[in-house]
Amino acid sequence: MPEGDTVYRTAAKLRAALEGNVLSRTQFRVNTYANLDLAGLTVARVWPHGKHLFIQAGDHVIHSHLKMEGAWHAYRSGEKWRKPAWQARVVLETDSWQAVGYRLGILEVMNTSDAGARTAHLGPDLLGSDWDIGQARERILTRPARGIGMALLDQRNLAGIGNVYRSELCFVRGLDPRTPAASVHDLDALLALAHRMLWANKDRAQRCTTGNMRRGHTLWVYGREHEPCWRCGTLIQRHLIAEEGFTQGARPTADERIVYLCPTCQARPSPR
Ligand SMILES: [Zn+2]
Structure with missing residues (x-):
């Protein structure tokens, strides 16, 4: 499942293929941008922010988010694609590379000046130059009673953690994910661990x-x-978790996510 580390690696791959090079051909295979053509523009910059990925070409910024199933691949010209063509949402070509975005959860193109607004709501990026434990802690503690498992996943608190790291972090710190954020023993140590893991x-x-x-x-x-x-x-147990705690459904609804835990190592917090 794509999390901050996946997006960071994807950005590095696309940067190596595209940055500083002129786009020779572009195809947007989504209705909104079917007629958009960025050929002739130079890719100035490729960067990640949490789970968001940005590619700047000329005055345009292509913003994408992998969500659950998305992926970007970079192929040498003429190399066979490793995923079916019908899954491609965008193809960016230079003389020697093809970058293909498959099944992207978000794909939008905006003016450079609007790109910053897309991530303004996000907390500090675990893998970014703006990573700041103090700021992440402060944002988490604005909702002190909220379960730490939900708080860690909320990209407005800190950017980059998905379902996998949420479960792993709670386990390593011995935390039941329902533990209120304000009751977490040494929140800074948890955040430092998140940074190290990613x-x-x-x-x-x-x-x-x-x-x-x-x-x-x-x-x-x-x-x-x-x-x-x-x-x-x-x-190990598997639960569905939502703001109110564990839920009983067999499959997650839009508001629920899966969490794994050891009921012994992650003892439930005592009620107050
Ligand atoms: Zn255990």
Whole structure:
């Protein structure tokens, strides 16, 4: 699942292929931009912000978000695409590269001057030059009673964490995700850990939070329902979580997300 580290790596790949080069051909395969042609413009800059990705060409900025299924690939000219062409939403070509955006959750093109507004609401970027623990802590604590599991996922607090890191971070810090943000022991340590985890993974294809790269051992809890906890042997649980806590549905609704945890290592906070 794409999170801040995935987008960071994607940006690096696209930067290497596009930055400083002239677009020789562009195709937008979405209705809104079907007639847009950016050929002849030079790609000035490619940058990520949390889970958002920006590509500037001339006065235009292409903004995309991978959401659940999106991906950007960069191919050498003539190289075979590794995903079906019907999934492509945008193709940007230079003399030697083709960058293809597949199934992007968001794809929009705006003026350079409007691009900043797209991320103005986001909290500090875990992988950005603006990363600031104090600011992230302050934003989280504006809603002190909110469960930390929800707070970590809210990109307005800090940008870059998705479902996988949310579960992993709560496990490593021994936190039930329903723990009120204000009751979290050493919130700064949790935020510093979030930064370290994403930073360690920003350049590698296989996400790893355990320090063990062996297949099936790379994550503590995410995706490991009914398997024993690496620390205590208790079976890992999977829950749907929403603002009010765990919910009972079989599949997540729009407001619910999946969280994995060890009920022993992440004891439930005592009611106050
Ligand atoms: Zn455990």
